[in-house]
Amino acid sequence: MRLALRRVLTGLPGTGPVLVACSGGADSLALAAATAFVAPRLGRPAGLVTVDHGLQAGSAERAEAVAGWARAEGLDPVEVLPVRVDGRPGGPEASAREARYEALIAVARRYDAAGVLLGHTRDDQAETVLLALARGAGPRGLSGMPQRRDVTGVPLLRPLLDVPRADTRAACEALGLDPWADPHNADPAYARARVRTGALPALVEALGPAVVANLARTAGLLAADNAALDALADTALADVRTEAGGLSVAGLAGLPAAVRTRVLHAWARELGATPAALSHSHVAALDALVTAWHGQGPVHLPGNHRVRRQAGHLLP
Template sequence: MPYTARLRKAVGLLRAALAEAGLERQSPEFARHGEHAAAEDAPLVLVACSGGRDSMALAAVARIVCASLGLRCGAVIVDHGMQDGSDRIAEAAASRCRTLGLAPVLVRPIAVRESGEGPEAAAREARYRELVAVAYESRAVALLLAHTMDDQAETMLIGLLRNRGTDALAGMPASFTRGGVAFLRPWLALARADTTGICADLDLEYWDDPTNGESVVGELPRDYPLRSRVRHDLLPAIARFAGGDMTRHLAESAELARRDKDYLDECADRVMARAVTFAGESAASPVIDGGMARIIDGATVLTIDARTLEAEHPAIRARVIAHALERAGIAAGAAQVDAIGRLVTDWHGQGAVRLPRGYSANRKKHVIRVCQDGAHANR
């Protein structure tokens, strides 16, 4: 079958992403023409497939690319159970993946429990937990996600609506690790129109999620997910205002912001290694308190050496604090991070900074301790 330009681009992007992850051709025979079976113990790549146009296109292209490299290629379909007939939709997606030749093809039903951040966030968190579990069980070396350039532009706008700063502009990373599992987004430079076209090129059937608003005429109802309203209302409005399609512009801007974010994160993590000690760390990295080396007590989750952190640039200082709290499992907001920053640079005996889940940060001499409320009284 002759490849269209969009199919060649999709193949090239996926090959590059796999190579970046260290997944290259398994043996010279796969460089020769013809179909060659992957070894039974060849690395397994899984496609996270919803049955929609993007993930069905990725499943088909991944099968082609993995076969040419000697990699095994399978799929996992997560059934969130949040819509009537979701089990039938999941099984239909699995059937299409099997027809394409993917193996194994796994359907995993999950229970989505509301966590207070909305159903979209709860579904995403439950989905990733299940994907990580499936990757471990099947010993997959990578999981492919079908996010496109359009998804990246939408994510950037959602970030700006919900957050602030460089991180809000950075969109989605092309790769990341969660629970020790490598996730790859090979198609952040490919438009949704291309995945739709690939489905036409390969005669693929797909399912359109009604909550994406594809069939709604006019402005979407307010009860539709934010991403759907950004896709169908906000992005078209920006395009009309700018006089042209802004999707590529926003997605490429997100990529540049992501580079800056990654560099700042690396710098911050190096400083964190010197300035922050977490509960359970060994005596090789003690907190110095009044000239005496001391290991963190059981009530304190982390300590910050204010003198070390005070010498850093404000951008790095804020990231160190935010990263430390995140690592301790404390979801602090920007105002709370700023308040701890003032304990570092403008300390004049002020009281503790209150944090979520009953934690607080309090400074004594040059050490800031983050611990459960009430624990500071004994320090």
Template sequence: MSGAAADRRKPRLHPRVGAVRHQLRQALEEFGPAPATADSGGAPLLLVACSGGPDSLALAITAEFFNRPARNGVRPYRVGAVVVDHGLQAGSAEVAEGARLQLESLGLAPVQVRRVSVESAGMGPEAAARTARYAALDAAAAEFGAAAVLLGHTLDDQAEQVLLGLGRGSGTRSLAGMPVKRGQYLRPFLALRRRDTEDVCALAGLQPWQDPSNTDPRFMRSRIRTRVMPFLEDEMGPGVAEALWRSAQILAADAEYLQSQAAEEYRRVRLVTPDGVELQRDGMERLPAAMKHRVIALAAAELGGENPSYERLQAAETLLRRHGSAGPVQLAGFVSVYRRTNANTVPQDGTGYGNLVLRATGRSPGQSNR
């Protein structure tokens, strides 16, 4: 091969870049919007939620590859980005502006910075920031007509999420961690390590921002990242993060099956009454405890309640045993549960005795279940 021919050869793709592109391609094929074809009209818009950190910046440059025209001349996707400025740190506006400039230099459009106000009433600072962030992303997706919003969470984030769930005594759904897809949100990097995204940024010559809150010991997730995970790796050997990720994969499949079964059981035992939602005693008593808890949680959700804690579900289930108090038991999100007794109005055949009744108890003005 002549020197001129060798110069024309396509540069070899770095394995790390190929790996991240494969993960995004796979996620789009399995869970995302269909790409544009020659006869499908406009390309769907993907919005990257980008903080300017290594994970989301690597996702942005990876997504940009799918922003390029294919061999048939059609762009399969349009790719834009949203930078959310929480305003919680000095210089946050400058960080957001720096992220915007990098994203635009990659060829993404539209790129928008959204500044939010973080209201922490009734929740911790991390939860309040997350609520404000997703509200901003929802609004941006609606404004631009995005088909999907891409999030840069990695395997390391998933492992940390599982440990958080374990520490809180959470159930199967929580221990399953973050799903690849939820609504319009897509997390294509959940099988990649954080170091993979850092390498991608370095290969592309990008300058990611290192969020100081990631190492701030005031936050539980930061302590897990900087203290707990390194301790587990030291004591148990390498591979702890991957093991936790595998556990999340298994539990996600289990949780999906159990939830589908619970939905079927809920339809069987559910009655709608003027009081709210009623769960028939006979049907509930035949269910195993895991199903009882899920059915009660589904009834609470139908009434606008929040996901009840294990202790509250236990208390509600105890009402079925027809001894002791008939309630009410208060569930999160302004929902109460009580057992029908002789003192309540029931059908003349007596079939309502012992049924569980869930009803919304109302909320103060300005409060919501978000």
């Protein structure tokens, strides 16, 4: 774990601290302990942030206990961030995730952090791929979680994506740490919990233990392919733009389907379509304006935006 973290931290730009997002579970607690060991040896300040979602009895006390441990380990700054989950759109899992990332990004900006460290493991990556398969996701969804993703200028870093979850538990045991077991992780009301406790173990039993690493490797391979296709799409989008602010239908029709749909997806987001609500069906409807045109009306996009075909152009 320390070697995996060292690879991510070595050469990380900026002089600000790295902040570990730590719930107190085995994965993030082991990552925080590794950070407390590795970061000072690299000359990098390191702190810890624990988010209290307020969804379970005793959550505030657990958050304070994690913060107290972090201070004793020499991590600085250390912050407890209470967040409000109720009243957000979407289910409880998505709402909690949105609130958590908002809080993490805000505190990272306040400290001018070089990055926020997240404790997702190889097992988490395999679960993400299985969930994406179940949803019928394309290559972007199947590429799973990236090791680095910048959100409004804040790098979110996942050093443990090649580390099995068993190693984080073993690290906690070796260090004498007592991680918290979140009951939500085994609650069948959540799809990820059902994958973790049922679907993935069944695959391991049927296909062997290598299935977890193979699923995670698939995500990495698809991520590389996606990056190449996205670069082609960026160039193609610039080529098919028109002076009227639309896109050339003839230019779009000449693109490979994998590039064309990426162009349409990127353009829809430029128009203001809500990213979380922009689905395959919306992009397919835009694509039909190019490839299956029979005089149909405009396509309605999330966020109350419309796209129509007129005189050989797609226009907002």
